[in-house]
Amino acid sequence: MRAAGGSDVLELQDVPEPRPGDGELLVAVEAAGVNFRDIYEREGSYGTALPAVAGVEGAGTVVEAGSGASGFAAGDRVAWKNAAGSYAERMVLPIAEAVHVPDGVETEVAAAAVLQGLTAHYLASTTYPVAPGDVVVVHAAAGGVGLLLTQVVKLRGGVVVATASTEEKRALATEAGADHAVPYEGFAEFARELTGGEGVAAVYDGVGQATFDDSLTAVRRRGTMVLYGAASGRVEPFDPMRLEHEGSLFLTRPTLRHHAVGSELPERARELFEWIADGRVRVTIGGRYPLEQARQAQEDLAARKTTGKLLLLP
Numbered sequence: 001m002r003a004a005g006g007s008d009v010l011e012l013q014d015v016p017e018p019r020p021g022d023g024e025l026l027v028a029v030e031a032a033g034v035n036f037r038d039i040y041e042r043e044g045s046y047g048t049a050l051p052a053v054a055g056v057e058g059a060g061t062v063v064e065a066g067s068g069a070s071g072f073a074a075g076d077r078v079a080w081k082n083a084a085g086s087y088a089e090r091m092v093l094p095i096a097e098a099v100h101v102p103d104g105v106e107t108e109v110a111a112a113a114v115l116q117g118l119t120a121h122y123l124a125s126t127t128y129p130v131a132p133g134d135v136v137v138v139h140a141a142a143g144g145v146g147l148l149l150t151q152v153v154k155l156r157g158g159v160v161v162a163t164a165s166t167e168e169k170r171a172l173a174t175e176a177g178a179d180h181a182v183p184y185e186g187f188a189e190f191a192r193e194l195t196g197g198e199g200v201a202a203v204y205d206g207v208g209q210a211t212f213d214d215s216l217t218a219v220r221r222r223g224t225m226v227l228y229g230a231a232s233g234r235v236e237p238f239d240p241m242r243l244e245h246e247g248s249l250f251l252t253r254p255t256l257r258h259h260a261v262g263s264e265l266p267e268r269a270r271e272l273f274e275w276i277a278d279g280r281v282r283v284t285i286g287g288r289y290p291l292e293q294a295r296q297a298q299e300d301l302a303a304r305k306t307t308g309k310l311l312l313l314p
Helices: 036-043 107-127 144-155 167-175 187-194 212-218 241-245 264-277 291-302
Strands: 024-034 058-065 077-080 090-094 135-138 159-163 180-182 200-205 219-227 250-252 285-290 309-313
Touching: 024 107, 024 291, 036 291, 058 107, 077 107, 107 144, 107 219, 107 264, 107 285, 107 309, 135 144, 135 187, 144 159, 144 167, 144 264, 159 167, 159 187, 167 180, 180 187, 187 212, 200 212, 212 219, 285 291, 291 309
Parallel strands: 135 159, 135 200, 159 180, 200 219, 219 250, 285 309
Antiparallel strands: 024 058, 024 090, 024 309, 058 077
């Protein structure tokens, strides 16, 4: 990207191969994840210095380990969830962002799972730790995070009310284990009725503006409203007294970077990949695009035409 703007600012270019420095790995990228963050960054919302190579997530094989890159060697398979320049054939990866991909997990699956899988992990195990029997709402349940989050909630013994915009997407959420799959319209009333008027223990809301108000009304007394994304736009400022009026609610706006610090990153990745390897969590790859079709991939994601995870294949 040479400038911020629409998808047309994404251009395929040949550049010199990068070299790894101290504490870095040169990685042959086998698959790069496509995320809403990439779109926001392309549009200029992140203030990224330009020109820049898009993408922050992927998986591949180490070609060369720089000095000080202990714990990694050429031939190791690695994945990452936040390293700039992932829309490329080769990239330099800081070891602080690298996690080992174990046997039993395909490289493409690792690329599809690492960012959104780790997000699902921290949401359901840390932000609001689901307890057996807890009823929770998972918005956009047919999306990349939603499908994984539904499965993690079920692993922890929770009951999932999944929302999605079409019958096809709701069927995918049900296949992932959702106990109830409903449209966005009327989900709060459904959640209240399901719980005998009490409300749900938590709402995991990555949609934002379009669902926020109804999400608050769906939460039980002293329940938790987890706003982790803004796919429909940012939530407008509101009076915090509403949290008191709705039942002394807890509202949080978490992000993965605060839940993958130090030993947390490899530990969360280890557990996530174990779940994938033994079949307890299935990763849905909704589309594979050649690297030169990055524009199309981002356009399809922005238009909500997709389910599961989109990958670019260099």
